[in-house]
Amino acid sequence: MPYALIGLCDVTLVLIAGKLIFNVPIKGNLFCIYLAASFFILTCLGIGLFISSVSHTQSQAIFDHAFYTSAGFYIVRIHVPNRKYASILY
Known part of the structure; x- marks a missing residue:
């Protein structure tokens, strides 16, 4: 769970950097962006956990x-x- 929170903090930092530094407009619902990012992060963590338990x-x-x-x-x-x-x- 802590690694998922770190991943969500990274998503927040990337969104802020994109908006402030690169002037990239954030289009879409932030809830949907974070939901998709959460799904991706948890999937990657699950794959890593599976590989580490098999090896x-x-x-x-x-x-x-x-x-x-x-x-x-x-x-x-x-x-x-x-x-x-x-x-x-x-």
């Missing part, structure tokens, strides 16, 4: 996290270049 050593936790992250990259196809831009890349 026995720190190196195994690092490998498990890399495996979990790379599986997500394959699902959303980030690593595959778009065919439209193939002529530019090659």
Whole structure:
């Protein structure tokens, strides 16, 4: 729970910095922004807790996290270049 509160404080600092330093307008309901941020933060904390409970050593936790992250990259196809831009890349 403390890490979730730290994450929400980070969201607040980013919103304030965006408004004051970069003049980014905050559009939308702040409750919805914080609700989405809370969902994201709790999901990330849950994944970290799951990986740490499955792993026995720190190196195994690092490998498990890399495996979990790379599986997500394959699902959303980030690593595959778009065919439209193939002529530019090659």
